[in-house]
Amino acid sequence: MLGPMLGEAWHAMGSNKLRTALTMLGMVIGVGSVVLMMAIGQGAQYAVEQTISTMGSNLYVIIAGWTQVSGARTGGGYGFTLRLGDADAIAELDDVVTVAPVHQVAQQIVYGSKNWNANIVGTTPDYLDARSWALVSGHAFTDEDVRSATRVALLGKTVIENLFDPGEDPLGKIIRVRNTPFEVIGTLAPKGQNLDGRDQDDAIVVPLSTAQRKIFGVPFAGSVRSIMVKAESAEAMPLVEKSVIALLRQRHRLREDQENDFYIRNLAAAADTAAETTRVMSLLLGAIASVSLLVGGIGIMNIMLVSVTERTREIGIRMAIGARQKDILAQFLLEAIMLSITGCLIGLVLGIGGALLVNALTNMVIVISGGSVLVAFAVAAGVGVFFGFYPARKAAALDPIEALRYQ
Amino acid sequence: MAERASDEIIRVVGLGKSYITAAGPFPALKGVDLTIRGGEYVAVMGPSGSGKSTFMNLLGCLDTPTMGDYFLVGRNVAHLESDELAILRNRTIGFVFQGFNLLPRMSLEDNVALPLVYTRIEREPRRKKAREMLAKVGLEGYAQSLPARISGGQQQRVAIARALINSPSLILADEPTGNLDSHTSEEIMALFRELNEEGITIVLVTHEHDIAVHAKRQVRFLDGLIVSDVLTPAHEVQPC
Ligand SMILES: Nc1ncnc2c1ncn2[C@@H]1O[C@H](COP(=O)(O)OP(=O)(O)OP(=O)(O)O)[C@@H](O)[C@H]1O
Numbered sequence: 001m002l003g004p005m006l007g008e009a010w011h012a013m014g015s016n017k018l019r020t021a022l023t024m025l026g027m028v029i030g031v032g033s034v035v036l037m038m039a040i041g042q043g044a045q046y047a048v049e050q051t052i053s054t055m056g057s058n059l060y061v062i063i064a065g066w067t068q069v070s071g072a073r074t075g076g077g078y079g080f081t082l083r084l085g086d087a088d089a090i091a092e093l094d095d096v097v098t099v100a101p102v103h104q105v106a107q108q109i110v111y112g113s114k115n116w117n118a119n120i121v122g123t124t125p126d127y128l129d130a131r132s133w134a135l136v137s138g139h140a141f142t143d144e145d146v147r148s149a150t151r152v153a154l155l156g157k158t159v160i161e162n163l164f165d166p167g168e169d170p171l172g173k174i175i176r177v178r179n180t181p182f183e184v185i186g187t188l189a190p191k192g193q194n195l196d197g198r199d200q201d202d203a204i205v206v207p208l209s210t211a212q213r214k215i216f217g218v219p220f221a222g223s224v225r226s227i228m229v230k231a232e233s234a235e236a237m238p239l240v241e242k243s244v245i246a247l248l249r250q251r252h253r254l255r256e257d258q259e260n261d262f263y264i265r266n267l268a269a270a271a272d273t274a275a276e277t278t279r280v281m282s283l284l285l286g287a288i289a290s291v292s293l294l295v296g297g298i299g300i301m302n303i304m305l306v307s308v309t310e311r312t313r314e315i316g317i318r319m320a321i322g323a324r325q326k327d328i329l330a331q332f333l334l335e336a337i338m339l340s341i342t343g344c345l346i347g348l349v350l351g352i353g354g355a356l357l358v359n360a361l362t363n364m365v366i367v368i369s370g371g372s373v374l375v376a377f378a379v380a381a382g383v384g385v386f387f388g389f390y391p392a393r394k395a396a397a398l399d400p401i402e403a404l405r406y407q
Numbered sequence: 408m409a410e411r412a413s414d415e416i417i418r419v420v421g422l423g424k425s426y427i428t429a430a431g432p433f434p435a436l437k438g439v440d441l442t443i444r445g446g447e448y449v450a451v452m453g454p455s456g457s458g459k460s461t462f463m464n465l466l467g468c469l470d471t472p473t474m475g476d477y478f479l480v481g482r483n484v485a486h487l488e489s490d491e492l493a494i495l496r497n498r499t500i501g502f503v504f505q506g507f508n509l510l511p512r513m514s515l516e517d518n519v520a521l522p523l524v525y526t527r528i529e530r531e532p533r534r535k536k537a538r539e540m541l542a543k544v545g546l547e548g549y550a551q552s553l554p555a556r557i558s559g560g561q562q563q564r565v566a567i568a569r570a571l572i573n574s575p576s577l578i579l580a581d582e583p584t585g586n587l588d589s590h591t592s593e594e595i596m597a598l599f600r601e602l603n604e605e606g607i608t609i610v611l612v613t614h615e616h617d618i619a620v621h622a623k624r625q626v627r628f629l630d631g632l633i634v635s636d637v638l639t640p641a642h643e644v645q646p647c
């Protein structure tokens with residue numbers, strides 16, 4: 001029964017091609033935009049999640065804050081309120097796994113005839129652990145290297161790409177930063193962009209002491225710009241935050257009425273906000289796209305109503321030769337579903353094509369999940385049934401003789 | 408069929424139909440009694456507006472009476488569900504219209520096979536049967552033509568083939584030759600005669616005496632009532 005009815009529905013669609021095409025267009029645009037928007041939204045979400053996973057989990061960053069230096073306030077991150085001793089003290093706190101003081105400045109790096117501007121991250125070996133940053137080759141520097149200010153460096157992927165020829169092994173090579181030679185002892189695994197869109201691989205990691213003494217030069221010996229603190233678990237984070245603040249205030253001898261002279265930033269919270277934002281954005285995009293799906297459905301209903309009216313006589317003839325009400329219902333319902341599913345298929349193809357095009361043109365991450373395709377398909381079929389039902393029922397409820405008399 | 412020739416196939420008792428019009432109810436059929444047995448060939452005659460089509464539509468289960476009862480093969484049609492009526496229209500009755508009523512976008516073969524779609528017959532046997540029926544009405548080789556491409560007489564043959572495809576015991580024809588010239592009409596009437604000889608009961612509406620004499624019995628309507636019901640005199644019955 002379904003076979004011949006499918007054939008007939010196909011035939012009916014083909015009998016007025018322009019109208020069928022225009023009706024399907026609504027569906028095509030609806031499904032196409034849902035798929036495209038979901039691809040972009042999920043892509044953004046994926047990108048954020050990806051970034052979050054590269055930042056290292058359960059991390060706080062403490063940034064040196066303003067301080068009264070000869071009567072003038074210095075800007076955030078440029079004060080000298082944090083000291084190495086602070087980092088050591090924080091490391092003693094409960095639920096703190098790792099602490100890494102960081103002094104980071106962008107500098108020109110030279111290797112042979114090539115040069116490149118990258119972030120010089122002066123830190124301790126624990127930094128790699130805090131950021132869950134693996135090495136691809138070579139080895140990390142040690143606490144001993146930090147104590148004796150050895151001139152060794154770990155290079156990020158972007159730096160390697162810009163300083164070395166493809167295929168050239170950077171291990172053991174000497175690069176220069178502000179005329180100070182550094183031996184490359186390790187290469188870092190790629191991490192991609194951070195939440196602000198900055199390339200995390202555009203960095204070289206060196207011992208803190210070496211960076212401060214040989215490159216940056218620090219006016220107050222023993223000060224650092226920031227300290228990374230990794231908590232035991234996500235649950236322990238609020239506690240760690242409280243005790244870090246209390247500890248630093250005490251160490252910095254701040255009175256009750258004085259503000260913190262440092263900033264403490266929860267990277268995970270920032271990441272969660274970003275993730276939430278993209279999630280809301282992708283939901284919104286999906287919702288807007290769904291409206292066009294709805295409009296497509298209404299278009300189908302409209303054309304099915306017209307079709308029922310136009311074919312009243314045909315319905316009468318079919319009833320006169322033995323069609324039951326449910327046969328007529330099935331016929332028109334099937335036509336509506338076929339319209340929407342065909343439109344949906346075309347929309348899927350165009351939506352996926354559009355998403356790939358967006359990806360190719362903008363480098364925006366897109367994610368086409370089987371789930372979203374399936375959802376779009378199911379919704380379209382649902383739209384066909386929902387909007388096709390009323391016209392189909394109207395057709396089935398026709399009185400045979402009235403329908404036959406209809407001119 | 409022949410062994411059931413004397414079975415009662417149609418019995419109407421006090422059958423009436425009032426149409427609802429702007430000017431109030433209009434009684435087009437005012438209570439008629441009639442019994443038709445299996446194998447009969449009845450011509451329904453009467454002036455325009457006398458209620459013939461109204462009567463035929465009731466017999467064909469296309470419309471419902473406003474009074475009286477209609478027993479089709481012994482079953483009171485008033486008690487049947489719409490699905491059961493559809494099954495009767497599909498298998499027991501073959502309806503032939505004055506205006507042919509073929510579906511214009513379908514091939515003749517598909518038109519003829521259409522009732523079998525609702526009998527849930529598969530495509531291949533359906534086509535085979537449709538071809539047989541087309542051959543029976545003298546239209547072999549036209550299976551793939553469209554209704555608009557053939558003459559009125561041929562269209563009516565197709566409509567008859569469609570009415571016959573489910574081997575109905577009753578053919579109802581409302582002015583089947585009304586749109587045809589006299590020569591073509593004769594051909595169609597010969598076809599009906601043949602079918603009747605095979606045992607199919609035929610009730611046929613016509614205005615023309617020449618057509619009516621093909622039938623064995625003539626029922627005359629006037630103002631919604633049956634005013635005469637006679638056998639066609641033997642000498643008038645057209646030889647085959
Ligand atoms: N749907 C309808 N609504 C109202 N009145 C109707 C309807 N159908 C038929 N009539 C009226 O009922 C009466 C009988 O009509 P019917 O069609 O049965 O006549 P008929 O004998 O078939 O006539 P004809 O020979 O012209 O076909 C007519 O007066 C007609 O105007």
Ligand SMILES: [Mg+2]
Nearest residue numbers: 459460461581
């Ligand atoms: Mg009539």
